[in-house]
Amino acid sequence: MQTHLATTPFGRRPMTLGLISSQVTAKNIEQGTAVSKWQVFRDIRDAKEALGTTDRALAILNALLTFHRDEELTGEGNLVVFPSNEQLIRRANGMSPATLRRHLANLVVCGLVIRRDSPNGKRFARKGQGGAIEQAYGFDLSPLLARAAEFRDLAHAVAAERKAFRLVKERLTICRRDVVKMIEAAVNENVPGNWRGCQRRYEAIVARLPRTAPRQVLEAIASELEDLWADVHQALESFVKSENTNANESHSERHIQNSNPNFNPTGETKYSSGNKDEAGGTAEHTDNVRSLPRRDLPLGMVLSACPDIVPYAEGGQIRTWRDLAAAADRARPSMGVSPTAWQEAVEVMGAQSAAIVLAAVLQRAEHIRSRGGYLRDLTERARQEKFSVWPMVTALLNARMGALEKAAGAGAGKESQPDGDARTSSGSLEISSALRDSMKKKGW
Structure with a gap:
């Protein structure tokens, strides 16, 4: 039964x-x-x-x-x-x-x-x-x-969700680390950009991250962080590519495209007694550099040769070498000179000579394709004691004097000053008669 x-x-x-x-x-x-x-x-x-x-x-x-x-x-x-x-x-x-x-x-x-x-x-x-x-x-x-098939499907779904949760946490952790370190590197390397704004944007995103959250919330926050990462990485990548381009140009081609034979910052002018292989470091070239004046360049002479640096000074006036160095530091970003190239130039040449070189490069900026690469090249020459700022400034000064003399010969008169100095009618170039005669006597 x-x-x-x-x-x-x-x-x-x-x-x-x-x-x-x-x-x-x-x-x-x-x-x-x-x-x-x-x-x-x-x-x-x-x-x-x-x-x-x-x-x-x-x-x-x-x-x-x-x-x-x-x-x-x-x-x-x-x-x-x-x-x-x-x-x-x-x-x-x-x-x-x-x-x-x-x-x-x-x-x-x-x-x-x-x-x-x-x-x-x-x-x-x-x-x-x-x-x-x-x-x-x-x-x-x-x-x-x-329900065996149901349990199997549930187990697979749980395993997939667990894997997705682990992956999004990995994305979140790596993205947070990358953004923080890239912003820190950009600030330390003085890369141009709104890094303070990027930092505030990062802090606002992370502030919404709860202690425990479902995967969907983490996915949304990770996506926002990845957008920020893309912006920061693109800025740094563009900067690095520009630096690499500058470095390649400095090693593969001449950086000065100048038809004026008077301007040769490495030491040779049209008044030189012969052609010397400066890159080879010959004894004649070394003696030529060592025969230059040991005293510092007068600040007035530098400003007369490189007037384009003056607008970058605070208040539009340069009275001391410190003012010139500060103006050069302000002009550097607009010239495309990287912080590392500028820092290397200061360490090798000294702050004063580096500021003079940057002012000269700014004066001839339209003839120099890669300012950063050119500054690195001059820094390397200075490290090998094959470069001096005197020929660079005097070449610029000679170029300006020649241009003004042509203008004066075409009808622009000169006025005699009580102290015996020569001033052009435009008032843009002042140089003492003694210095002028000395430059002509020494072939500068």
């Missing part, structure tokens, strides 16, 4: 629609279906947050599976296990009875097992002839077989 299959729990446990849904699902098992019970358990373990179960409940489920003798769960086999609470506690590593009951209820609510309670609530099995089980009261494992 067939016994009625229990569908409601024993005692004061209520019947719910969730229990009925689990029982309906357990009935939808196709013939011949078989799954590995431990593979199903691993899928449930990976998807436990999505299923709403706990680690202690999974320990009990693991113990229940050990009471099923076969390695596979099949639709033809008996899927009801009926261990006592004492046996479950022993296989669940000594869990307390109250904890056992609480987590057994969790397995039932999550639809992982179904209670098949006997009339008195005891768990046992009734066997027939030959020892075959005719009726069993306990926990039905058929939901594990019926």
